[in-house]
Amino acid sequence: MDRADVVDKAFRERLAQGNLPQGTPPGGPLNNTEALAIFRAQCRSRNLDRRSRKMQAEGQGFYTIGSSGHEGMAAIAAALRPTDMAFLHYRDGAFQTRRSMQVPGVSAVWDMLLSFASSSEDPISGGRHKVLGSKALCIPPQTSTIASHLPKAVGAAYSIGLAKRHRPEYQTLQDDGIILCSFGDASANHSTAQGAINTACWTSYQSVPLPLLFVCEDNGIGISTRTPRGWIGVSFSQKPGLKYFQANGLDMFDTYRVASEAAAYARQQKKPAFLHINTVRLYGHAGSDVQQSYLPTSVFEGWEADDPLLHSARLLLESGAAETKQLLAIYTETEAQCARVAKDVIKRPRLKSASDVMQSIIPPRRDCAPTNGPSAEGRHKAFGSDSKQFDTPQHMSRLINWALTDLMLEHRDIVMMGEDIGRKGGVYGVTQKLMDRFGSDRMIDTLLDEQSILGLAIGLAHNGFLPMPEIQFLAYLHNAEDQLRGEAATLPFFSKGQFTNPMVLRIAGLGYQKGFGGHFHNDNSLGVLRDIPGVIVACPSRGDDAAKMLRECVRLAREEQRVVVFVEPIALYGARDLHAPGDNGWTARYPAPSERIAFGEVGVEGNGPLAIVTYGNGRYLSTQAQASLQNDGINARVIDLRWIAPLPKESLLRALEGAEKVLIVDECRQSGNVSEALMALLQEETKLPHCRIAAEDSFIATGPAYAATMPSADSITAAARQLWEMT
Template identity: 50%
Template sequence: MSNEPLQLDRKKIIDENFIRRVREKDFPKAKSSAELLGCQLSKDLWVDLFESQLLSRQLDFIARDLKESNQSFYTIGSSGHEGNAVLGHYFSLQDTAFLHYRSGAFMVQRSKKDPQNNFIRDCLLSLMASEKDPISAGRHKIWGSVALNIPPQTSTIASHLPKALGYAYSTILDRGRHLDEVKTPVVICSFGDASFNHSTSQGAFNGAQYLAYCNVPLPLIFVCEDNGIGISVPTPGNWIEDNVKGRTHLHYVVADGLNMADVYRACAEAEHFARAKQQPVFMHLKTVRLMGHAGSDIESVYRRREDILLTEADDPLLHSARLLIEAGYLTTQEILHRYQRIHDEVGLEAKALVGQKSLDSVAAIKQSLYQTERDTVPPSLPSENIREKCFAGAYKNITSKRTLAQQINSALTDLMLQYDSIVVYGEDVGVKGGVYHVTADLQKRFGQGRVIDSFLDETSLLGMAIGMGMQKRIPIPEIQFLAYTHNAIDQLRGEAATLSFFSNGQYQNPMVIRIASLAYQKGFGGHFHNENAIAFLREIPGIIVACPSNGSDAAKMLRRCVEQAHCYGRVVVFLEPIALYSAKDLHSPGDGLWLGDYPDPDEKVALNEVGLFGEGEDLLIISYGNGYYLSRQAEQILKNEHGVACTVMDLRWLAPLAMDAILKVAANFEKVLIVDECRKTGSISEELYTRLIEESERSISIKRLTAEDCFITLGKSWQHLLPSREAIVREALGLI
């Protein structure tokens, strides 16, 4: 081969090579024996699929052309992956597709199932970040469409795989094990070979295998589009095949992704397992990547000239052209005519759309973070007869004063009676009733279909919640300890919280995530079981973070959280202070002051409502969770021993803060003490301090009392790291 340097504009070379090689009938050698005539598809359908491939290619080309004039803002293309057009045809609109970013041909082909769809226009609007983009209103270039049953994905690291697993699981959750093998919808989830290595994808594969091993129906097809390289890092030889082929309870189906006929064969095989047998499938499409990772990626920096040229010579459009000519379906002139016609159509549409307006205000951009107009109303409350029958022997105890854990249990029971879409799941929530027995007897009351013991993997747990929520359920997963959420946070931050935002409010994934949280456990120490960092939750736009300090509040707040999920599609995190689960006494043993009455089933706490105790005017103490409990103890000491009259505020809602209510109360005080059990750096106290200074209409003296910037220790030494009753009294007196 020549040693002259490669021309940087590979788009131009690939375009010219296609035209020249078709004209000369210089086609790449077939990599598989599959032929169009061997499949049960008509000539017209094969030609139609080829035209979808051509259109996908031209859209990749125009994206790069428009980028040069600053009219397009995204150049990751699908060139080399056009074989996925066959999947777009083979699987129907009932089959939900979670697609990665090289799925242009799939999108083109599926769009033809909707007569109202103008795919060229829609794709260009997305490339141009136009406010008229029908899926995201220009917030991001993503593949997605409500009409085409393709929820939008922004993942580049396979973080959409767990929710595809959850979606497939939810599809069959209440349909039993005898699904119609023709009508059963399957779930398609595509990703690249580089993303295959991500721990998130491996967790999803493991989850699918686990469920299948347990004989749970799972109509799910993982589609690995293997182009052999992740940006600049090659995927080793047969890594994907050797890694997956021998896995138990995951059917491996491989195909030459450059050959439409072979992809069609693989689709039929995959569908048989997924739809007819309801078993998970790993479909391995061997593709190539053309024009680098994206427009800014110069392949010659890290790939040999010979390798680039060999890859370009294997252009899937040339393989398709060869197949069509061999079958006698098209001539070279007919192929080139279609190529030019589609090129012209895309160019004309792009010219007509140049100058698109993007979202141009903060309000417009943030509008889709979450719904403000409710979709529906809460279901009717259950009758007393139904409640009595469900609670059984526990019904007589409902009116007695109860602990926080007991009241959450009663609230969950009432909510599951009211909302038949609720599914409670997590490790140990079923027979055991949860690590802290908060879900005790729920499985007896509602069965294994609604109270589900899951395998241990928080990433899959949250991913499953997303998939269930998208299926109009209200998932209430339980995470056993707050620290366990850290390794799974991308499912919440990168997936759940972004779905409404990047779909312009067209998709929601409601959920209420219960997490046993915070520190102060006396018999079960260490940092894993006493995590006191929540900044990683509070910084996520659009989600609600709740933290009750007592049983009555917990029941009323949980009801509000479920209502928000049901009516507005909200994502909610419900932090339950472990150390207060069984707390009964406040000031002295046996006083029973931390037990509470179970509120009537229709009672709720508003999102803008804080809790207040006392009417003292000397000092306002603001806290939450364990800090509120300790502040209540300190309040009595300050009053009885020091003559200091305090008001104690329970924040209740940690994100967003009920700032109007906080400011209204704070306006009556000159001195404020913020007691925050989380670490000094990144704690709520930072925002409270700042906003009280910035937004209060009067001068206020403010002091923070927080945990130390340190991990919680074992034994008794943890007491040196966290706010205590005595420290609250000391800081309050210092402020006074």
């Protein structure tokens, strides 16, 4: 027999018999009217769980991870405001059912059953996933969240204080709001959770405002692995900068009282609080989970005996809020409502085609206030003596710095964050003087944690800022790539574009640093970025292009709400000479602030019949090879992709018109990188003979062999000659 039916039968019988679990008497600020509302929300959540299992058994439902045993979250919802943004654990159906009762026009039963049925009319995800979430309820959707939502919750909480000092155009959070972030006891052990909570403590310890309420729902088990008794309390009760609260999650009166105290602390003191509530897990992890295969029957039967709904019934009876018949009627009514609505939702349309599914990968455009930039006097004041050098050719890092300055002058919503970007001005000096120009509020020196850097960016975007985080080296991104893959890219997808997190992520990367750093500071692979749906990846090759592309990247984030990654080739930051020492062939004058390179526009140098398609350092080396080939009578054109993902196919094919042969030069590794996509494109769309030269599938060495595994000007020249001479 389904354990959900066992628990249902036991609830009805024990309530009718008055056989209720013992506990402390009701007390605290919770009044009877609100207590009944919480109970009603708990019953709705419980019966939604039961209905999801029956829908699955009928082939009409597609998600059965439920919230049963965690109904205490309804009391926490009651203790907060519906405008307090909530990043929810996947067992928080009761939180959503209670909050939906606080906002007119929202039906939790209808909305959540549409989600169970994967209907395209599901108001949050459009049938793409069963997610808790609602724009009206200020609940951004999470999928099967483990801990990846904690870093952005910290960022969103930080944004509330920042918004008081620098008003973003699209501010969504109230000045006296707080952020709620809930998770399970097993999730608390995840490195992402540990890092986010540490970041919150680190921030609070420095008296930086952070109105944040962590809620750890401790049911004592993570799928099949038991949590040591007392572990959560011992782990989190003594952390500096974090106020610890503990409540009985089976007791709605106690939970409401303590949650109210914790929320008031976070709201008034502007500091993070940690609310630890004990819960039970009913029915196993999900519908497919056979818990008797790894748990003694006595364990889950003990949980069932501690059913939170039975505890709630006892408390309501003892407080005089209701009688037994009324409580049974509420439970029966919610069951009938769920059954009735389920019959309707399974008839509603579902997604059918690839275009249906993919419709919300790219977020909608938004109307932004026009910006005309600063006055000439304001711009001169910001740049100081640098403005005298605008007409003098400069290397890439200097031109990126100036472009960032102009962008931050023009768009007051831009906030940058990362390791060493402020006082130091970045490892390579790219952000020098920006803290002096814009202050520490907009140039945030973070702690050493890439997940927290990206989480801060995502959280700020939730409150209308335009974040520009920096990851110090491409190899460091791998510590935090799920913040892009599992959070930033999926948010518009799972919310039908209702929630977005536009940003421009700057990463210093790729290879060719002469003898410095080895693999840890030279990572020649873009595969991890190129395969994330909806993310734009840009890579400039020269300073003037970098400035103009960066402006387009900001436009894409600001107006089109895109997640953009701007990969800056480290080896070209300071490059000046191209063919001979002192020729300054790789420097450029600073482009006027109005100049941009459009998204998808490739660069072409030359018009020869041999086309060399490349990007980044490859353009620099291919331009050197182009001169050598010219000496041999081979006329080549160099095509700089600039935009790595999505691949600028149309623009590239136009740039190949008149070409007779194509050489692809890819500084990244052969497997999983750009050259593979280019080879496929040329094979599918053209009849041009083509080949490629790419880096070996190897890590990069330190010392004299730093470039041994990657293309060089000589190897590009040799490959081009061989291709040209082939008949």
